[in-house]
Amino acid sequence: MRQNFDVKGGPQLGRQNLPRLRDAMKAQGLDGFYVPHEDEYQNEYLPACNDRLAWATGFTGSAGAAMVFQDKAVIFADGRYTLQVRDQTDPDLIEVQGLPDPGPFGWLARQSLKDKTVGYDPKLMTPNDLATLEESAKKAGVALKAVETNPIDAAWDDRPAEPMAKVVPQAVQYAGEDAGKKRAKIADALKEDGAEAAVITSPASVAWAFNIRGGDVACSPLPLSRAILKDDGSADLFLDPQKSSDALREHLGNQVRLRPMEDLEPALGELKGKTVSLDPALASAWFFRELEAAGAEITRKRDPVLLPKACKNDTEIAGTEAAHVRDGAALTRFLHWLATEAQSGTVTEIDAALKLESFREDLGDLNDLSFETISGAGPHGALPHYRVSSASNLKLERGTLYLVDSGGQYLDGTTDVTRTVPIGEPSADMKRHYTLVLKGHIALADVRFPEGTTGTHLDTLARHPLWQAGLDYDHGTGHGVGVYLGVHEGPQRIAKPWNSVPLSPGMIVSNEPGFYREGQYGIRIENLQYVTPPESIPGGERKMLGFRNLTWAPLSRDLIDLDLLSPAEHEWVNCYHAEVLEKIGPLVDGEAGDWLKEQCQPL
Structure with a gap:
């Protein structure tokens, strides 16, 4: 088992470690200290020895920051972690604020802290962030001090050793x-x-x-x-x-x-x-x-x-395509399991995450997961970055939706795929929302665009069907992906905020619009795709780039409202499923193979 479902954070860490941190701060003449989530390498995933924010506060999310003073502490987390940050921190010791608004720097700028000294670790901050911190400190009237020894490191007696894996x-x-x-x-x-x-x-x-x-x-x-x-x-x-x-x-x-x-x-x-x-x-x-x-x-x-x-060469693309076909076969076996055994209402989120991991393990060439599986049943599916733990583990109950976002690391490629499936009979709203998300996914998969186009230019396509219904989602639509490297990489991105990097041939991006009804269910459909070279279009005047799909696994046809699909969208789904069957079918036999053939029949 590669996943750990026993969350290591929690309020007890803040209760235990904040006093130690404050003692170390006092020894360095600090009234306050800025604690970012980032480590010295600006990694998304941190080795245990560098997870300083979790040590100080108990919060284990992948984004956040804290301001710790002798008389108070404030933690900042974005909407992905609204519930988690409150579950993992002690409200009597730590105040919760939003990220990016006000964020640690915005919050600091609004304080009156004349003659106070706030420390920061220059190894953990980019110069851009430091410039913003300096501006905020000036407004608050505080003096900033760059520490030579991080007070968390000084106070962390049982700090794990640095990892020493062979290169x-x-x-x-x-x-x-x-x-x-x-x-x-x-x-x-x-x-x-x-x-x-x-x-x-x-x-x-x-x-x-x-x-x-x-x-x-x-x-x-x-x-x-x-x-x-x-x-x-x-x-x-x-x-x-x-x-x-x-x-x-x-x-x-x-x-x-x-x-x-x-x-x-x-x-x-x-x-x-x-x-x-x-x-x-x-x-x-x-x-x-x-x-x-x-x-x-x-x-x-x-x-x-x-x-x-970011611009993958032909070998990297070919390897990634091969990895996705194998991974798609494992995911298809899992989707068949969800459609049969997991319909009982007794299967839990952890059961499902482990079952999917076992199907990938059966491939024989899985080196790691590309991220901790997001296994969200019912209301947990409405939390885009939910991480199941033994404390939060829900059953996949009938009459609900189940969202699973997962991926694998293989020598020839990195995968990342999300599917949403019904457990029992879906409601009309579930089908409507799923189909609106699917329409946005198709629009982004099928688009042609001129050279110089960035992900920001394309983001609206994936949101348009939802916007027309007065709906939206609060995360990006697409991120870059490496080849046996990070599942999130830049500099390209498809999202509302401006990105100046044009989409170029060989770039891999995700296509993952979603919809989230708080407290009820979440829907996301995610495939990876790569940018194809510019080609002429009959009758056109400019060559256009496009996307070629990488991810192959059936969609949830029971969630598709056919009345909401245009003829072109209807044809897209049929063509996609035909290609899924062509690529994945030879790798999936028995009952799962028969199920796949049924799922890939024309709508």
């Missing part, structure tokens, strides 16, 4: 390109920008640029690492020596100097007088401080690895 080569048969050639292209890009080196702070970027993978972070095969890429194609790679091996050293070759993590600070000092590219959205303020102190000339540029990593 292994990612074969070219999966990567599609030699790592040396990748870095040579990045070196050429640095020269064009007038930079002599780039400091790469994101473990995902390091993993891609060096064709390596690790196991330091749950659900993402990442090695906790840093790198300095130079304009001659050579590089310094910073890893703990325990993670290395002869095979790794041979793989890296002579152009890469493998150095221990303790060498990172002096290595930054070696960049004195050089023009260095550094990403202010990914690198912490500490990197900027160290490079400025060393006398380097910093150019604030996007991580040069991000865009090449």
